[in-house]
Every structure is written in structure tokens, then in C-alpha cells.
Amino acid sequence: MLELRKDIFADERDDNLKEIGKPTQRQDMLGHVTATSVYFNDHKLQGMLHLKVLRSPHSHARIRRLDLSEAERSPGVRRIIRGADVPRNLNTLLSLINFGKDDEPALAVDKIRYKGEPIVAVVADSEREAFEAVAKIRVDYEPLPTVFDVEEALKPGAPVINETYPKNTFTYHDIYDHQKIRFGDVERGFAAADHILEQRYQMSPIEHAPTETNGSIAAPDTNGRYVVYTSTQALFFSLDTCAKILDVPSNKLHFIGGTVGGGFGGKVDTVTEPLSILGAMLTGRPVRYMIGREEEMLYCAPRGAERIFIKDGVSRDGRILARQFRCLFDSGAYTRLSSYAAVKCAAHLPGPYTIPNVYAEVYCVFTNRVPATAMRGFGVTAVDFAIECQMDKLAHLVGMDPMEFRLINAYRDGDMKAHRREAKNTALIECVQVAAEKAKWPMRDEFKRMSSLKDVGAPRAATPAPQPARESILVNRPAGQQRTVYDRPAPPPPEPIRPTPQPPLSSPPAAAPSHGAIRFSSVFGGRRR
């Protein structure tokens, strides 16, 4: 139960809480409509220099030799920065909370692991001169075998992408190569099921594409401090990350930000600040490093692409008896925040449903793709997409209304979740009821009366009590069980499912030519109008 400690700061608090339900003006709105809100790039400092980076044209390659001689003589160049100039040139974002090993350099030294990885930074009087000098840098690359697919990356003998993680998987608690959930016995659940549905879901990387690209301006301040104007979404996180990479106390850095031209998760990675501050340290002048639009779209971290396999066992009366997950997070070449996303994913499984037998494994996998990062519910959004597609297909398979199918399987207060925590404050049933009403979706009275509260409304479909262990349970599969591939037309149910007549459902989509990945549009193939 949530306890509000109203005795704390009692003399400073206004208990007249009545903001909810009425519009309140944003404090930055006047600045926005008068175009006077100050974004990082609206600072013009005296003697400001410009920083641009050389990015790798390869996805995986060893750097044999770096020739900077021509670039150093290029007009307007003030300083060229290499990996060796970065005080602590290896970091991982979540090391600030002791999660994960340092695995990513600010500037690549011996090897590049994704296309667009920065190798050398040039600080020059103008952006044009910085670009011209970057074009004069000569690099001798030795291309290495690449891996762009999470399943390929997990195969024995796959090229090692990030030497910090030689198995191409993030390491949890120093020993585990994935997150796992074990609850009940999925094999027994599958054996008891009337239908088995196995599906594969694939998400795409999504670029945040903020209208203001990532960037920062750093300038020497008095007392040996540096003031940093930045687009970051995570001001203090970014400050501490820079303090670590640059090996200075955090009180040497003064970050100014908060006015962000769109972030959506794409401005938490601290990609520009370490280099602009280092540029200011090495030149004694303000240094601006703004990511270009093309760089933002191609080389800044997107939402991670996740591949999710779900195998469900369902009874013909609509109960999910077992659910098995295998989820592969494409982290790209470095961890950034994907390790955390995989934890969130595992915490969210098996969705808001009570399922007596759950088995899950969630991997954070390294590939030669651009590192993935935070984006709007990352870790949960993709798995919800997969789960809810699966729920629609299961409902279709057993010939039930998809809303009612969800209600039958919804978790309720007092249910035991797969994480062995009792479900509290559940509200899926009420949400589905309201959604159905708003959508004018017909729902029978017994379902309208259901409630998430214990012992209220119609009883939930009983889940079977654990059965005694049997030998060779897979051989003793019930005679009527269907091993179903959804993408083929499902066989008609062997017996009437419900006492009440059901509106007709359209047949499943035709077979996909090669694999089980489905198109989004087919999700609602069974929707009734």
C-alpha cells in the first residue's frame, strides 16, 4: 500500500491538489511561441571552434594505420583528436550504476565495430574547414567478417564483435549470458494443450529523428571549469559520463540544458559532449560539435530491433496453458542501454495474463549494426507487439472473440505471476471492457460483469491443477491436439466451443512463402465489423 508521508515538509507543501483534469500551461510555452527558447545551438560564443569526426566506412574492420599528416596541414585546423587523447577511452553508459562492463571507446583505436563509428575528431575554425580536414585523413583498414543477424551472432564460430563480450551476448551478474524465467512446467502445459501455436516476430530499428539533431557546445570557464550547453535528455547522467571519460571531478563540469528539440530516447547516449569538452580542454576555446542530419539518421542509435519467438499451448476453451519465449535483442556493436531493455522485457513477460507454465530466455546480442538505445518503452513495446499479435491469433485459432479471449486469460488481483509475485492493482479486464465499449465492440454480459478484483463477478476459467509427473509425457500427448502453424489455414475446431453462437470469423491469411514472420496488417484479419 502506498503511504504518503505528509508530515515531511508539512509547512512547505500545498495539500490543495487539484491540477488533475484541467489544463495547465507549460512553463516553456511563451518561449516556444515567441521563438526565444534557447536550444544548445542558439549559443554563439566568442572564438567558437567546430568539431567534426571521421566515421568508419566499414561495419567491422581493424585499423592498420592512421595518417593524419595531410589533415594536420589543412587550413583552419586547430587540433586533431585521436582515441589516445581521450583520458579514459572506454565506457559503458550504465557503469554509473555498476551495470555492465566498459565496452565502447569515444574514438575507435584498433578496431571499428559498426559503420559510422567515430575514429578521429577534427577541431577547426569553421565547419567547412573541419569537414575538409576530415576528408584528408587516410586510414588503412583491414575488413573483418561481419554479423548483422542476432541468430547468426549466437552461432558457434561467429565472429567476435565486441571483445569485452566474446560470446556476443551481454553478461548478467558476471556469469549469465541471458535473462531467464522458469515457472511451472511448459512441456507439461504443451502436452495438455489442444493447440500449439509457434510464431516469430521481428521488430525494425526505428530512428528517433528529432528535429534538432544531437549536439553540444563546451567552453572553458573560470576556476578550471567547463560550461557545456547540450541537447541531452539526461543532463546529470551525461555530466557524470563525461566526468568519467575525461577523468575529471564532476564539479569541473557545468552542464546547461533542458531545452531539447525532440529526444524520444535518442539523446541519452552522451555522444557529443565528451568530444566537445575535450576539444575545449585541448584548444582552450569554445568548441561546438553538432551532429548533421545524415549522421543522425545513419549513425545515431535507433530503437533496437528485437526478434521474438513465442510458443503457446492453448486449450480449446480458450485457456493459455503454457507460454515459451525466446527473445533476441539486437544491441548493435555496443551495449548502450540494451542490457537494461532486456531486463525490462523479462520483467514484462508473459504479458498481463495468468499463465500457469512460463519459460523465457531473453538475450542481449551484439552485432555489427549501429548500437541501439532507449526509445519510448524500449524492451516492452516490442514484446507487447508480439504478445498481442499472438493473442489475436490464439483467439482466432480457438474461434473466440479476441476481447473475450483476453478477459478469460487476464491476470487478476491475487493471481501468481511468473515472477512469483502476487498480482496487485490489476486493471486489464476493466481496460478491455472500456476499450470494447468505446469501440462499440459487442461483448456478452458475463464478460461485461467480470472484474479484476478477487471474488467479484464471473469466475475466471479455472487453470488446471499441477498434474503428477509422468514418464514420456510428449508421447502421451492427447489424441486431439493440433500442432498448428498459423500461417496455414487452421483446421476447424473438433467440437463446438461455446454454447452461444459466434459471428463468423474470416479465415487466416494465406501461407507466407518462407518464414513465420507476419505483416502487421494481418494482425486484425479476424476482426469482426
Add this chain to the structure above:
Amino acid sequence: MAKTPLQFRHNGRDVAMFVEGGMSLLSALRDEIGDHSPKFGCGQGGCGACTVLIDGEPVLSCITLAETVAGKSIETADGLKTGPELHPLQAAFMDNFAAQCGYCTPGMLMAAKALFDRNPDPSRVEVIDAISGNICRCTGYEAIINAILAASRRGARRA
């Protein structure tokens, strides 16, 4: 690099400067005049954050060469207010919560002003058409469209 003298009107005032060949109007406004109201979003004419008016017509200042506006009148979002008074569009954007991150707002305002200057009574479809070159990545389009309609004569009549 040789520089070219350039004069134009900026929000009703005459300005003069020397510009490098290839300098964009956006750069001239931001870096030479110090008017930071037009924003850099893409540099490719794709997002509309840099929208300004040249002789009343909305243009993308990031892909307009500065030299081409000699003798012309440039309006930016910085010139919308009259003294301390907000332009009706600015007031309507505030009242209708038509900004989130605010980065597209100056461009949206100028695209809307160009519409009002030639058609003070636009339909919803005409409003949508007028801002079709401006991206709001926060996807606040409904609020923006409603704000522009509220600021129009039609909206004023309703109020």
C-alpha cells in the same frame, strides 16, 4: 574567400552584411544577424524548421542562397510580436497547447502566417496543406491545426 555585400529588410529593418559564396539564408540570419528564431533541422529542405517569409512567401531558408534575397523583405518568427503583444497566431498556439519541444514552432508559425496573409479564413484542409512542409516530430499536428484555425477569422467568429 571573396565576400559579397548583401542588403535586405529583416522584420521591417534594413540590414547589411558581407556573405561568403554558398552561404544559406538560414546561416545569414542566425550567424550574421543573430536572429536565432529560424532553426536548423536538416539542411536539406526536408523538415520546415527553418521556414521564413520572403516577400510574404514561405521558403526554406536552409536551401535558399543568402545572395538571392538582396533587396527583398524577410520575415521571421522573431518579428511576429508587436511590442510586447503576441501575434494572434502566437496567442492561439499558447491557448491550444500547440507546442511540445518547440523546435518546429517558429517554422509552423511562419507557414501559418503566410497562409493568413493571403487567406485569413482558411478551411481545415487549407491549414493542413499550408503546414504540410513542416514536420512536428512530437506529432502534435492536431493541436497545431486547431490553433491555426482558432486564430483565423473563422475561429475569432466562434469565440
